[in-house]
Amino acid sequence: MSEPPHDLDVTGDASRRMAERRIRNRALTIGLSVTPFGLSFGAVSAEAHLSLVQVCLLSLVLFSGASQFALVSIIGAGGSYFSAVGTALLLGVRNGLYGARINALLRPTGWRRFLMAEVTIDESTAMAVSETRSGHSARAFWSTAVSVYVLWNVSTIVGAVVGNALGSPATTGLDVAGPAAFIALLAPRLTTLRMRLVALGSGAIALISVPAVPVGAPILIGGLAAVALLLVFDR
Amino acid sequence: MKLWLAVMIASAGCAALKLAGFVVPARLLDSSVARRVLEALPVTLLSALIAVSVFATGNHLMLDSRAAGLAVALILVAIRAPFLVVVVAACATAAGVHAL
Incomplete structure (x- = not known):
């Protein structure tokens, strides 16, 4: 990472190092912003009578905050296992859609595909697409993936063992850390009126559907409907 | 036992969903x-995610500190503004309004 600048392309080298620093700082910020949710998830899981092994398995293998929260919250509230698993899966569908984009962008082959798929989540995808123009998507993807994976798993264990020391994410305002970070990362993609309208449309459609459909569905409905609208616009 | 089954199915299912996007043929x-x-x-x-995580709780629309x-x-x-400033200021604002 810190090889001496030996070529003549000084500006290229400097801009590369700037990008590396930017990506490292952002990846760390995003990783830290998921820790209150990790603590909270661990604590909620323990209250729902999941064993430490089960909690760790979810964070290591399922590794998708929204799905994990839905699963343990529904079980903890005495809901059916069927609806708990169903909601977790519904919330997991968007990772598959992100996967197709990351696949097209980074073209992993062989075993790397499995590793990349496992860490394809909101955060790593948002970082990767925010760096498409700079050409640093792969670095942005992996830095964020490692940062979030490590901090999510550590905070999950701490939350399950000692409880949620930080209190609810709402009290600390950390419930908007994710949305704020995603807005900042989407900004370079929202420079045209057309894309801004599509993004607003997506949010609006998702919200309209919130009272009417199961939890997890609104994000998919908004996201897919907005893409369909975009295709119609462009005809 | 049922709990173990739920944990296993959800984990395997969500991992499989993530993999789905990576097995699409390149062409x-x-x-x-x-x-x-x-x-x-x-x-x-992500736009839909932002909207839902700010303006909804479960099946209810909400207008609060978020x-x-x-x-x-x-x-x-x-x-x-720099990335870190955006994230920290948004959290501080939400925390402040929440405390009111």
Whole structure:
């Protein structure tokens, strides 16, 4: 990472190092912003009578905050296992859609595909697409993936063992850390009126559907409907 | 036992869903429609995610401290504030409004 600048392309080298620093700082910020949710998830899981092994398995293998929260919250509230698993899966569908984009962008082959798929989540995808123009998507993807994976798993264990020391994410305002970070990362993609309208449309459609459909569905409905609208616009 | 089954099915299922996008054949990803759809998808899905995580709780629409945090984030992004400033200021605002 810190090889001496030996070529003549000084500006290229400097801009590369700037990008590396930017990506490292952002990846760390995003990783830290998921820790209150990790603590909270661990604590909620323990209250729902999941064993430490089960909690760790979810964070290591399922590794998708929204799905994990839905699963343990529904079980903890005495809901059916069927609806708990169903909601977790519904919330997991968007990772598959992100996967197709990351696949097209980074073209992993062989075993790397499995590793990349496992860490394809909101955060790593948002970082990767925010760096498409700079050409640093792969670095942005992996830095964020490692940062979030490590901090999510550590905070999950701490939350399950000692409880949620930080209190609810709402009290600390950390419930908007994710949305704020995603807005900042989407900004370079929202420079045209057309894309801004599509993004607003997506949010609006998702919200309209919130009272009417199961939890997890609104994000998919908004996201897919907005893409369909975009295709119609462009005809 | 049922709990173990739920944990296993949810884990395996969500991991499989993540993998789904990576087993799409390359030639399907390269058509012009697919390219446009795939480029827009993360933007629209994340926009929907932002809307739902700020204005909804479960099946209910809500207007609370999170909206204030979002407004601050939008303003700071519009004036090109640094990433960390956007995130920290949004959280501080939401926490402040929540404490009122």
